[in-house]
Amino acid sequence: MADTYATIANTPVGRTVAKRLGLPAPPRLERYRPGAPVIDGPVLLGAAPGGVLGEATARVLAAINADVHTALEPPLRAAAAGAGLDAKVFNPDVAPSDQTFKALVLDASGIGASEDLVHAYEFFHPTVRRVRPSGRIVVLATSPEHAPNPRHAVAQRALEGLVRSIGKEVRRGATAQLVYVTPDGSGAIESTLRFLLSPKSAYVSGQVIRIQAPAVEADVPTDWERPLAGKVALVTGASRGIGHEVAAVLARDGAHVVALDIPAHADALVATAAQLGGSELALDITEPAAPARVAEHLTQNHGGVDVVVHNAGVTRDKTLARMRREQWEQVIAVNLTSIERIDRELFAGGVVRDHGRVVLVSSISGIAGNAGQTNYATSKAGVIGLLSAYAPTILGRGHTLNAVAPAFIETQMTAAMPFAIREVGRRLNSMSQGGLPVDVAETIAWLASPGSAGVNGNVVRVCGQSLLGA
Amino acid sequence: MNPTARRVAVLGGVRIPFARQHGAYAQASNQDMLTGTLEALVERFRLAGEALGEVVAGAVLKHSRDFNLTRDCVLGSRLDPHTPAYDVQQACVTGLEATILVANKIALGQIESGIAGGVDTTSDAPIALGDDLRRILLELSRTKSNVGRLEALAKLRPGHLVPEIPRNAEPRTGLSMGEHAAITAREWGISREEQDELAVRSHHNLAAAYERGFMDDLVTPYAGLDRDENLRPDTSLEQLARLKPVFGGPEGTMTAGNSTPLSDGASLTLLASEDWARERELPVLAYMTATQSAAVDYVHGGEGLLMAPTLAMPKLLARAGLTLQDFDLYEIHEAFASQVLATLKAWEDPVFCTQRLGLDQPLGAIDRERLNVNGGSLGAGHPFGATGGRIVAGLAKALSERGAGRGVISICAAGGLGVTAIMQAPSDG
Numbered sequence: 001m002a003d004t005y006a007t008i009a010n011t012p013v014g015r016t017v018a019k020r021l022g023l024p025a026p027p028r029l030e031r032y033r034p035g036a037p038v039i040d041g042p043v044l045l046g047a048a049p050g051g052v053l054g055e056a057t058a059r060v061l062a063a064i065n066a067d068v069h070t071a072l073e074p075p076l077r078a079a080a081a082g083a084g085l086d087a088k089v090f091n092p093d094v095a096p097s098d099q100t101f102k103a104l105v106l107d108a109s110g111i112g113a114s115e116d117l118v119h120a121y122e123f124f125h126p127t128v129r130r131v132r133p134s135g136r137i138v139v140l141a142t143s144p145e146h147a148p149n150p151r152h153a154v155a156q157r158a159l160e161g162l163v164r165s166i167g168k169e170v171r172r173g174a175t176a177q178l179v180y181v182t183p184d185g186s187g188a189i190e191s192t193l194r195f196l197l198s199p200k201s202a203y204v205s206g207q208v209i210r211i212q213a214p215a216v217e218a219d220v221p222t223d224w225e226r227p228l229a230g231k232v233a234l235v236t237g238a239s240r241g242i243g244h245e246v247a248a249v250l251a252r253d254g255a256h257v258v259a260l261d262i263p264a265h266a267d268a269l270v271a272t273a274a275q276l277g278g279s280e281l282a283l284d285i286t287e288p289a290a291p292a293r294v295a296e297h298l299t300q301n302h303g304g305v306d307v308v309v310h311n312a313g314v315t316r317d318k319t320l321a322r323m324r325r326e327q328w329e330q331v332i333a334v335n336l337t338s339i340e341r342i343d344r345e346l347f348a349g350g351v352v353r354d355h356g357r358v359v360l361v362s363s364i365s366g367i368a369g370n371a372g373q374t375n376y377a378t379s380k381a382g383v384i385g386l387l388s389a390y391a392p393t394i395l396g397r398g399h400t401l402n403a404v405a406p407a408f409i410e411t412q413m414t415a416a417m418p419f420a421i422r423e424v425g426r427r428l429n430s431m432s433q434g435g436l437p438v439d440v441a442e443t444i445a446w447l448a449s450p451g452s453a454g455v456n457g458n459v460v461r462v463c464g465q466s467l468l469g470a
Numbered sequence: 471m472n473p474t475a476r477r478v479a480v481l482g483g484v485r486i487p488f489a490r491q492h493g494a495y496a497q498a499s500n501q502d503m504l505t506g507t508l509e510a511l512v513e514r515f516r517l518a519g520e521a522l523g524e525v526v527a528g529a530v531l532k533h534s535r536d537f538n539l540t541r542d543c544v545l546g547s548r549l550d551p552h553t554p555a556y557d558v559q560q561a562c563v564t565g566l567e568a569t570i571l572v573a574n575k576i577a578l579g580q581i582e583s584g585i586a587g588g589v590d591t592t593s594d595a596p597i598a599l600g601d602d603l604r605r606i607l608l609e610l611s612r613t614k615s616n617v618g619r620l621e622a623l624a625k626l627r628p629g630h631l632v633p634e635i636p637r638n639a640e641p642r643t644g645l646s647m648g649e650h651a652a653i654t655a656r657e658w659g660i661s662r663e664e665q666d667e668l669a670v671r672s673h674h675n676l677a678a679a680y681e682r683g684f685m686d687d688l689v690t691p692y693a694g695l696d697r698d699e700n701l702r703p704d705t706s707l708e709q710l711a712r713l714k715p716v717f718g719g720p721e722g723t724m725t726a727g728n729s730t731p732l733s734d735g736a737s738l739t740l741l742a743s744e745d746w747a748r749e750r751e752l753p754v755l756a757y758m759t760a761t762q763s764a765a766v767d768y769v770h771g772g773e774g775l776l777m778a779p780t781l782a783m784p785k786l787l788a789r790a791g792l793t794l795q796d797f798d799l800y801e802i803h804e805a806f807a808s809q810v811l812a813t814l815k816a817w818e819d820p821v822f823c824t825q826r827l828g829l830d831q832p833l834g835a836i837d838r839e840r841l842n843v844n845g846g847s848l849g850a851g852h853p854f855g856a857t858g859g860r861i862v863a864g865l866a867k868a869l870s871e872r873g874a875g876r877g878v879i880s881i882c883a884a885g886g887l888g889v890t891a892i893m894q895a896p897s898d899g
Contacts, residue, residue, distance in 0.1 A: 081825065086825040095659065096656070
């Protein structure tokens with residue numbers, strides 16, 4: 001499972017050799033440690049003239065005690081002051097060359113015409129080289145479909161290209177994201193900004209995230225270290241791999257985790273549940289009675305559920321011509337049909353409490369397709385279809401429905417791949433390495449947070465900005 | 471001042487031209503310069519033989535023998551020897567603080583008239599014995615026996631002969647004032663160009679003031695100088711742009727051109743009650759109406775060493791019921807161009823004004839055309855103790871020329887100190 005090349009390439013000799021030979025230089029990605037600050041280093045906040053997200057952004061930066069710098073531009077300084085943010089001053093014209101930032105955050109919502117995109121250039125041009133390793137670049141913008149006029153929409157949409165390209169330029173483990181916010185959604189950005197600025201988003205880059213105003217008043221966490229305190233989270237496929245890590249991270253965030261897996265994995269499941277102070281539920285989700293049993297278990301033992309993570313999944317890889325019918329059917333049944341059935345039962349039966357969070361696990365294969373995985377890719381694309389179909393209808397009681405789409409994550413599954421395919425999979429992304437299960441888990445935890453009420457219908461790739469399916 | 475207090479009139483002031491370190495006044499002591507200035511003031515206001523309420527002045531760099539500097543100068547002048555005097559020392563605000571002390575006694579009716587100001591020499595600076603040598607010599611004078619004296623002398627080492635020369639550095643940080651100012655300049659992102667522009671304006675405004683005769687009764691020739699030695703009437707942005715940075719490292723923005731030079735000089739101002747002035751038929755140039763001191767925690771609090779006036783100003787304005795835009799003239803001491811610019815930016819900045827000053831909104835911008843209209847310390851030079859008197863007398867005269875309006879003074883000082891004051895033209899009194 002270990003990425004031996006990355007380990008060697010991070011030694012002094014390895015780094016030199018890799019550089020000489022033009023080989024990829026996978027940086028060591030910073031990852032979250034409980035108790036650490038959201039962001040460990042100075043943040044540069046910028047705003048294009050006319051921006052509407054500056055104050056909301058400043059308020060989040062104040063809440064996380066970030067060491068913020070801004071240019072001496074009156075509207076931006078007024079926004080910072082209004083947010084109670086004691087921001088320092090940054091002037092790129094005179095700043096010493098060794099002044100660096102852990103994050104660059106730009107409110108680009110004011111860019112109302114393509115000519116004005118130059119404001120984004122002016123912000124990043126003198127600063128993009130000042131981004132520290134594992135740094136963060138976040139551009140906030142107005143959702144194009146909510147822009148006041150077509151030219152504004154064009155300019156806002158154009159930012160996607162900018163952000164995705166910066167993500168590919170910055171290197172050294174830095175990430176770049178675009179956050180589209182609806183005009184009434186600025187109050188809902190905190191959980192997302194916290195996630196994107198922190199090392200929790202280590203392997204998430206080049207993503208476009210959409211935030212809107214929550215349909216009902218959000219249940220914002222009082223303790224962001226334990227946002228899921230008092231919540232019950234069901235995690236399917238929780239005995240090992242990504243599912244195990246998801247269960248661990250949700251438990252860390254305060255949730256009581258109900259770990260679900262097939263009876264064959266009962267031993268590991270019991271161990272997981274015990275380790276996390278949760279409980280276990282051993283059943284095969286494809287059984288006809290499974291949805292009712294899950295609903296009954298959650299209702300009887302916990303009075304309901306707050307977070308459902310549909311992580312369980314199988315692969316039965318074969319090219320389509322060689323694939324047997326059972327292989328097709330089993331993958332579709334586990335990866336897609338069972339989710340439909342369980343969700344129908346949980347929602348119809350009122351098992352999901354208000355402010356429920358459902359997180360689906362799709363895959364880069366479901367987006368890009370993959371030879372030998374017609375069944376798997378179909379099921380994972382279907383997961384996205386499920387998201388699109390249900391997310392708009394689910395909001396009534398403060399629920400949200402989102403999906404993560406992991407690419408190359410270092411697990412037993414990827415360890416079993418042939419060497420060459422594995423190496424290509426690892427390197428073909430902006431981080432030149434595979435992600436870790438915890439990277440997927442942290443992303444799911446963000447989407448599962450009560451604070452993420454404004455995040456609905458998103459598919460967030462955990463792919464290190466993979467070249468595939470981009 | 472409070473309603474029961476009397477109004478304090480500024481009747482005028484005199485200074486000698488300021489000289490650069492080791493320049494025209496290389497051989498002049500603080501006492502020489504301050505006595506010379508006092509004599510000029512006595513002459514101008516016909517004070518010979520007069521017993522005034524008090525003379526208050528001071529110097530920053532001072533010999534230990536000058537423990538009663540101002541009193542000695544009074545005794546060396548034609549003032550009545552029955553005129554009391556004392557020294558004050560508050561770094562670069564020495565002269566302004568001395569003025570405030572005299573003004574307060576006049577306001578309270580404790581005295582009717584007084585002279586305030588200061589002096590400094592960086593050329594005739596006190597050089598002290600090293601501490602080790604000093605201890606040995608003190609031990610020698612305590613010892614009674616010859617053997618003991620020999621033992622004390624035997625402790626002498628050649629290294630003990632290295633003297634202690636005063637440094638322009640903060641004892642608690644070890645950084646020079648310029649290095650502190652460079653930190654603030656960097657924090658506020660002050661560019662080289664805006665600093666040089668301010669410096670050029672300072673020289674040009676001062677030169678223009680000399681040209682139109684404004685300085686004629688403010689400056690009295692001394693030791694061969696009739697204008698400030700540092701003044702470069704024909705300096706330009708191009709010339710200043712050639713200078714290398716002296717503070718803030720190779721990427722720094724502060725040069726010898728946009729920082730004040732070490733200098734020598736003295737200044738004094740005559741203050742009085744209205745009755746005293748009327749009896750002597752001396753016109754009132756301006757009234758001193760309000761003052762405010764402040765200090766910053768530059769050691770542990772992360773505040774800029776020279777930013778104390780940013781704290782003093784809102785308090786001053788609140789007490790006077792004025793806004794920062796309510797002034798016709800602004801006199802901001804130009805310790806460094808970057809310091810003036812950082813101060814102005816701080817007052818304009820919503821973040822600084824709400825988060826650091828606790829205000830609801832920024833104090834706002836000032837009309838730069840009203841700033842240091844007759845030159846500032848960058849042009850004139852800055853003998854520490856003498857700058858306050860230069861500014862008070864200059865502003866009083868400028869207000870009297872205008873015949874109306876008010877002006878505000880802001881001076882920063884070592885030790886994280888700052889003092890601000892408001893002066894008003896007589897017709898508005």
